[in-house]
Amino acid sequence: MTDDEVSADEEDGAPKKGRWPTPRDKKDHSAALRAEIATMLRDSGNAWTTAQDIVAALNSQARCLLPGGGAISEFHVRRQTRNYSSLFERQGCRVRLREAPRGEAEPAAAGNQNPEFEE
Incomplete structure (x- = not known):
């Protein structure tokens, strides 16, 4: 492989067929998968x-594929949501983002809880 071929491969950003993904490819895919999971959770x-429902939603819309073009599995979703606990909150087999769901208020700040009473 010449330097020109390597440059062409790096320009389009996608791994060429028959080539093993590089660590950069895997890192980019993981970040993209986390972003798609977060978007799907926000939309819902x-x-x-x-994880099964997340996989069904992502695969039905073909929003995120593995570097080789395969479908996302429950393992991929569980791994991302467990490894990034600062982004995702887990409760048994269920997951959501670590932010208040729509319609729920953020927890009140510590201190005076009664606005009518002022010190």
């Missing part, structure tokens, strides 16, 4: 959702 109102 950030309700508690099972």
Whole structure:
């Protein structure tokens, strides 16, 4: 392979067929998968959702594929949601984003809870 071929491969950003993904490809895919999971959860109102439901939604819309072109599995979703606990909240087999779901208020700040009473 010449330097020109390597440059052409790096320009389009996608791994060529028959080539093993590089660590950069895997890192980019993981970040894209996390973003798609987060988008899907936000679109559903950030309700508690099972990995199976997330996989079904992502694969039905073909929003995110593995570097080789394969479909996302429950393993991929569970791994991302467990490894990034600062982004995702888990409760058994269900997951949601670590942000208030639509319709729920953020927890009140510590301090005076009664606005009518002022010190």
